[in-house]
Amino acid sequence: MDLTQKKLTKSEWEFLEQPLNKNETSILKLILNGRTDINTKFNTSKSLLSFIKISNNLEAFHYYCYQKYFTKLITNVEKKYGVRFIPPLKKKKSLEMKKKDIIRIKNIDKKIDKIKDDLYEYVLLDNVTRFLKTKDIRYYYTLVHLLGNNIEFTNEYVLLFVDNILKQFKNDTIVQAAITNAHEVIERNDELLKYSNVELYEHQKQLFSICNNNKEAALTLYQAPTGTGKTLSPIGLKKRVVFVCAAKHIGLQLAKSCISMEIPIAIAFGCKDVSDIRLHYFAVTDFVKNRRTGGIFRVDNSVGDKVEIIISDIQSYLYSMRYMMAFNKKEDLLWYWDEPTITLDYVNHEFHELLKQNWNENEIPNIVLSSATLPSQEDIFPMIRNYKSRFPSGSIQNVVSYECRKTIPIINSNGFTVMPHYTFTNMKDIKKSVKHLENNKTIMRHFDIEEISKFIKYIHEKDIVKERFKYNNYFQDINEVNIISIKIYYLKLLSKLKSDQYDLVHKYLLENRKQKYKSTIKITTDDSHTLTDGPTILITNNVEKIAKFYLKISKIPESELTNVLKVIVENSIYSDQLDEIIAVEKERIDKQQMSKEKSEREAASGGREEQELEFYKQRLAEASSRIQAVHLAKKFIPNSDTHIKRFGKTPSSRIFTSDIDDTAVENIMLLEIPDVWKILLLMGIGVFLKHESVRYMEIMKKLAEEQKLYLIIASSDYIYGTNYQFCHGYLTKDLTENMTQEKMLQAFGRVGRRDLQKDYSIRIRDDRLIEKLFTIETDKIEVKNMNKLFG
Structure with missing residues (x-):
C-alpha cells in the first residue's frame, strides 16, 4: 500500500468533483439522514397507487383498484388451485370514488400491460401463482419476505390475499426446506434483493446512536466486516469529524462522497504545518472573487469554521486536530481513525512513532477506532487504561457486527471448498x-451455504441432532431463517456433536465432497474461465516474480512480443520528438510574450505569427500520425472470446475480461516503466507496487476503480488501501509464514465488497493459512503493538 504522505495532485482534486451515480447518491442520502433517524429507509419499488401518485382517500382507491385490476386474477387463482379468499369490505359510503379520480385511474389503462411487471402487487401475485403451481419453497419464502418490505400504498386487499395464502400452506416442512435449499431459496434469490428495503446496517445504527446521542465522551471500538459502509459512516455523525486514514485512496473516496452531499470538508494530506490544510469550496468563508468570471479566485484556507469533516493522513492528524479546535470545542469534535492496525503487523515500522505521537498528543475525547479486524476490548486493556487516565469521564463503547449475508467461499489449493468440518479430523479441535x-x-x-446445507441435512437424516436443535424447535418461524441465522445454526449444531458422531459426519462428507474447480492457478490461460462477474486481485509478497511468471506461462510467441515492443520503442522515439x-x-511563445512590442509589430506587419503557428501545427500533426496504436492479439488477452475458444471453453456472459480503452493504453506505453508492465497492461493486468512512475499508479487506480482490469497483482501491504470491487482473490504461498490472522481477513475483505448475488471466491495456494484462520491465534503482534504504542 502507498503510505507516502503527499499533498493532493491536480488530478486527485479533479477526481473529487466527479459526480456519483444515482444509486451511490441514494445511499449517501440514507446515511446523512441517519444523523436524525437511524431507522430511515427507502424502497424504489412501486405499487399501483404510488405509480399513479395517489396518496389520499386510500381505502376507496384500494377497493376500486382491487375490483378493477386484481379481482379477476385472484378469482382465476382461486378456481385453478382450489384456494379461497373473501376480502373484508368496508362500509359502502367510505368506498365511494369521485368521478375525477376514476378518470385519473382510467388514464393508465393503456399503460398497465407495459408496466404491471414492475408493480409490486403484480410481483406478489406472480409469486403466489408460481408457488401454487410448483409448491416450490423458494416462492413461499419470497412471499414471506416481500410482505415485510416498505412499499408505499400497496393494495391492502392484495396483501390480505397473499397473507391468506401463506397461512393456508404453512406447515412443519417449510423451515427444513428453506435451510436445506438455502443457496437457491435465499442466497441466489434475486427478488429478495431487488425488492428489499434499503436501510442502514445495524452497526451504523449502533454507532450513530452512541456518537449522536451520548453527551459524555466515549472511545468506541467499531468492528464490522469490510464492504459494509464503515468508511462512509462519518457522514452520519453529528459531531465535527477528524477522519484519519493511512491509505490516501480511502480518504479520497470519503471526500468525493462528502462533496456529492455538499458537506463542507477540508483536506489535510502531506501537511508540514496547519497552513498546508486546504478547504473545499463548500467550506470556504473568506475568499476573493474573480472579477471577470464571478467565480472563486483566492481562498483563505485559514478560516475553517464551516468545516464538518476534515480528511487527514496520519502525518497530518495533529495539525488537523488543532485546526478544528481553533473553531470548535474539543467536546464537539470526534476523531474517527480508520484502520488503526495498519503497519502494526510489523515488529518495527517507520509509522509506529508517528502513531504513538498522535495518540499521546491527542486532545479530542471522542474517538472511534474503525476496523474489520479490531482487537477486542479485553485484548487492548493497557490502551483502554491509557484512554481512561487522560479522559476520566469517557466511557468505552463496543460496536461489533458480523454481517454475512453474502458468501465468499474459500477454495483450497486442490480446488475444494473449505469448511471447519472438512479442516479438522477430531471433535477436540472442532470445539476449539x-x-x-x-x-x-x-x-x-466465508462459510459456503451449500456446504452448510449438506451438513445440516445429513446430521438430521442420521438423527444425531438433539431435540431442541431440530429444525422447527430451533427456528420458531420461517421469518427467522436467513443466511446469518443458518450460519449461526451450523456452528451450534457442529459444537453439539459427540466425538463418534463427528467422526461419522466428517468421514461421510469428506468422502462425498465435490471439487469446485479442477484447477485455478493458470489464470492467464486454461483456468481464466473460472474468474467470473468482475476483476480479480492476486496478493503476494513477490509482485515482480509473480507478474513475470504469468507473462511467461501465457506463452506469447517471441514474434508477437517483438512486434509489440518494436511499436512501443518507435512510439517512444516519436513521443520524444512530439x-x-x-x-x-x-x-x-514565452519569448514572444516577453517582448510585447515585437509581437505587436509582427502582428501589424501581417502574418509571420500565423505562418509560425501553421508550421507548428503541421509538425505536430506529422509527429502525432507516426504514433501507432499498440495491441496484443486477442487470443493472448485472458477471457476474450478468442482466448476462451483457444482453451476449449464455452463463452459465457459471466466470464470476465478486461476493457481498456486506447487512450489508457497509449498513456501507459509512453511512460518510462519496464516493458513487462506494458505487456501485462495489454493483457488486462495491472501491477500495484512501489513504482517510480506516479502516473502509472494513477492510471492503474483509475482502471481499477472503473473495473476495467482483468487482474491486479499487488503486495500484501496494498490490502488496506484498495476498496475497489473484486470478485475473486488469490493468496500466494509466500504469504504463509508472516501473514497474521487479522491481515488475512483484511486480504479476504478485498473481495465481494458491493453486490450480493455474484459468484465470489478466495483461492488459497497454501492450505496452512486455512487452519490459521479457523483457530485461535495467540500472542498477536497487532495487539502487542497497540498496547506498546498506546498503552
Whole structure:
C-alpha cells in the first residue's frame, strides 16, 4: 500500500468533483439522514397507487383498484388451485370514488400491460401463482419476505390475499426446506434483493446512536466486516469529524462522497504545518472573487469554521486536530481513525512513532477506532487504561457486527471448498475452532451455504441432532431463517456433536465432497474461465516474480512480443520528438510574450505569427500520425472470446475480461516503466507496487476503480488501501509464514465488497493459512503493538 504522505495532485482534486451515480447518491442520502433517524429507509419499488401518485382517500382507491385490476386474477387463482379468499369490505359510503379520480385511474389503462411487471402487487401475485403451481419453497419464502418490505400504498386487499395464502400452506416442512435449499431459496434469490428495503446496517445504527446521542465522551471500538459502509459512516455523525486514514485512496473516496452531499470538508494530506490544510469550496468563508468570471479566485484556507469533516493522513492528524479546535470545542469534535492496525503487523515500522505521537498528543475525547479486524476490548486493556487516565469521564463503547449475508467461499489449493468440518479430523479441535469462530463471527461470511446445507441435512437424516436443535424447535418461524441465522445454526449444531458422531459426519462428507474447480492457478490461460462477474486481485509478497511468471506461462510467441515492443520503442522515439516540438513552441511563445512590442509589430506587419503557428501545427500533426496504436492479439488477452475458444471453453456472459480503452493504453506505453508492465497492461493486468512512475499508479487506480482490469497483482501491504470491487482473490504461498490472522481477513475483505448475488471466491495456494484462520491465534503482534504504542 502507498503510505507516502503527499499533498493532493491536480488530478486527485479533479477526481473529487466527479459526480456519483444515482444509486451511490441514494445511499449517501440514507446515511446523512441517519444523523436524525437511524431507522430511515427507502424502497424504489412501486405499487399501483404510488405509480399513479395517489396518496389520499386510500381505502376507496384500494377497493376500486382491487375490483378493477386484481379481482379477476385472484378469482382465476382461486378456481385453478382450489384456494379461497373473501376480502373484508368496508362500509359502502367510505368506498365511494369521485368521478375525477376514476378518470385519473382510467388514464393508465393503456399503460398497465407495459408496466404491471414492475408493480409490486403484480410481483406478489406472480409469486403466489408460481408457488401454487410448483409448491416450490423458494416462492413461499419470497412471499414471506416481500410482505415485510416498505412499499408505499400497496393494495391492502392484495396483501390480505397473499397473507391468506401463506397461512393456508404453512406447515412443519417449510423451515427444513428453506435451510436445506438455502443457496437457491435465499442466497441466489434475486427478488429478495431487488425488492428489499434499503436501510442502514445495524452497526451504523449502533454507532450513530452512541456518537449522536451520548453527551459524555466515549472511545468506541467499531468492528464490522469490510464492504459494509464503515468508511462512509462519518457522514452520519453529528459531531465535527477528524477522519484519519493511512491509505490516501480511502480518504479520497470519503471526500468525493462528502462533496456529492455538499458537506463542507477540508483536506489535510502531506501537511508540514496547519497552513498546508486546504478547504473545499463548500467550506470556504473568506475568499476573493474573480472579477471577470464571478467565480472563486483566492481562498483563505485559514478560516475553517464551516468545516464538518476534515480528511487527514496520519502525518497530518495533529495539525488537523488543532485546526478544528481553533473553531470548535474539543467536546464537539470526534476523531474517527480508520484502520488503526495498519503497519502494526510489523515488529518495527517507520509509522509506529508517528502513531504513538498522535495518540499521546491527542486532545479530542471522542474517538472511534474503525476496523474489520479490531482487537477486542479485553485484548487492548493497557490502551483502554491509557484512554481512561487522560479522559476520566469517557466511557468505552463496543460496536461489533458480523454481517454475512453474502458468501465468499474459500477454495483450497486442490480446488475444494473449505469448511471447519472438512479442516479438522477430531471433535477436540472442532470445539476449539467453534469457540474461536463464535468470538469472530465475521469469518462466517466465508462459510459456503451449500456446504452448510449438506451438513445440516445429513446430521438430521442420521438423527444425531438433539431435540431442541431440530429444525422447527430451533427456528420458531420461517421469518427467522436467513443466511446469518443458518450460519449461526451450523456452528451450534457442529459444537453439539459427540466425538463418534463427528467422526461419522466428517468421514461421510469428506468422502462425498465435490471439487469446485479442477484447477485455478493458470489464470492467464486454461483456468481464466473460472474468474467470473468482475476483476480479480492476486496478493503476494513477490509482485515482480509473480507478474513475470504469468507473462511467461501465457506463452506469447517471441514474434508477437517483438512486434509489440518494436511499436512501443518507435512510439517512444516519436513521443520524444512530439515533446520536443511542443517544448520549442512553448519557448517561442514565452519569448514572444516577453517582448510585447515585437509581437505587436509582427502582428501589424501581417502574418509571420500565423505562418509560425501553421508550421507548428503541421509538425505536430506529422509527429502525432507516426504514433501507432499498440495491441496484443486477442487470443493472448485472458477471457476474450478468442482466448476462451483457444482453451476449449464455452463463452459465457459471466466470464470476465478486461476493457481498456486506447487512450489508457497509449498513456501507459509512453511512460518510462519496464516493458513487462506494458505487456501485462495489454493483457488486462495491472501491477500495484512501489513504482517510480506516479502516473502509472494513477492510471492503474483509475482502471481499477472503473473495473476495467482483468487482474491486479499487488503486495500484501496494498490490502488496506484498495476498496475497489473484486470478485475473486488469490493468496500466494509466500504469504504463509508472516501473514497474521487479522491481515488475512483484511486480504479476504478485498473481495465481494458491493453486490450480493455474484459468484465470489478466495483461492488459497497454501492450505496452512486455512487452519490459521479457523483457530485461535495467540500472542498477536497487532495487539502487542497497540498496547506498546498506546498503552
